[in-house]
Amino acid sequence: MHASFLLPPPPLVPALGPLGRAALFLDFDGTLVEIAERPDAVRVPPTLPGVLQRLAKALDGALAIVSGRPLADLDHFLPVKLAKAGEHGAALRPDPDAPPLRPDLPHPPAAWRLEADALIARHPGAFIEPKAHGFVLHYRQAPEAGEEAHALLARLVAEDPTGFTLLEARMAWEIRPRGPSKATAVRALMAHPPFAGRVPLFIGDDVTDEEGMQACREMGGHGWRLDEVFGAPGALRDWLARALAPDQPDEILPPLEVTP
Numbered sequence: 678m679h680a681s682f683l684l685p686p687p688p689l690v691p692a693l694g695p696l697g698r699a700a701l702f703l704d705f706d707g708t709l710v711e712i713a714e715r716p717d718a719v720r721v722p723p724t725l726p727g728v729l730q731r732l733a734k735a736l737d738g739a740l741a742i743v744s745g746r747p748l749a750d751l752d753h754f755l756p757v758k759l760a761k762a763g764e765h766g767a768a769l770r771p772d773p774d775a776p777p778l779r780p781d782l783p784h785p786p787a788a789w790r791l792e793a794d795a796l797i798a799r800h801p802g803a804f805i806e807p808k809a810h811g812f813v814l815h816y817r818q819a820p821e822a823g824e825e826a827h828a829l830l831a832r833l834v835a836e837d838p839t840g841f842t843l844l845e846a847r848m849a850w851e852i853r854p855r856g857p858s859k860a861t862a863v864r865a866l867m868a869h870p871p872f873a874g875r876v877p878l879f880i881g882d883d884v885t886d887e888e889g890m891q892a893c894r895e896m897g898g899h900g901w902r903l904d905e906v907f908g909a910p911g912a913l914r915d916w917l918a919r920a921l922a923p924d925q926p927d928e929i930l931p932p933l934e935v936t937p
Contacts, residue, residue, distance in 0.1 A: 682735045684878070684920050687906040696899070700872040701736060702863055702889060703729075704881035705744040705751065708903050711910050712847060714818060716746070716806055721754050728918050730757040735921060738871035741771075743859050743879070743889055745851070747808060748777055760872075764808055765844070765853055765885065766862035771869060778865075782810045782854040783840045789833045789852065796822065796829055810854045811841070817848035826850050845884055859889035867896060880906070880913065 683695040733740040741760035748763035758773035770777040797803040802818030877898035890900020
């Protein structure tokens with residue numbers, strides 16, 4: 678239906694030119710929205726869900742949010758019908774109207790969480806973000822805890838290196854099961870319509886996104902780092918809006934009703 682739809686050149690690297698027949702994969706925190714002090718404090722511009730919904734339609738549905746967050750968080754902040762992958766690929770929902778696909782994954786021992794809880798008790802401002810098959814230790818508000826957090830979680834993961842891995846994020850360390858990643862999420866989505874046969878493009882800002890970027894490059898597509906190609910989340914949001922109405926300023930885009 679939208680075979681002629683082209684994504685425009687990105688603002689900081691216009692020589693890349695427009696991209697047609699794209700399958701678009703977008704990280705959430707730090708990419709679509711600015712990083713907040715806590716995961717529940719992010720601010721989503723009110724126009725963003727509608728822009729994403731319109732853009733997904735222009736791409737015949739080939740747009741997915743690929744995040745480390747649980748799907749419930751993504752649905753809360755982006756209450757529109759989009760393909761979504763949560764928890765670094767551990768929860769995959771290609772069809773917005775279908776239940777998510779979840780591989781059989783291990784849970785970390787309860788003793789690991791108890792040790793992490795003891796660490797954050799020693800560092801006011803640090804906190805734990807629980808996930809279905811792991812957890813994140815955030816130290817943005819307690820930067821002095823970073824080194825100790827790394828050492829602790831690395832030691833815990835070393836107790837079961839075949840089951841779990843340690844992932845570095847922005848001012849945080851995450852224990853997650855081995856296997857799922859943003860790369861596996863991208864590859865799974867690209868194997869099925871409406872993504873199959875398109876040119877994959879992953880846009881992200883963090884080390885956790887590099888896997889998704891590399892997977893897209895290996896499939897003949899692109900991986901764009903936010904800071905290199907857009908500069909900041911606001912510039913990416915402007916670019917997404919301009920892709921829908923390239924000759925109109927963002928503020929006069931027609932409103933879209935958001936339907937959860």
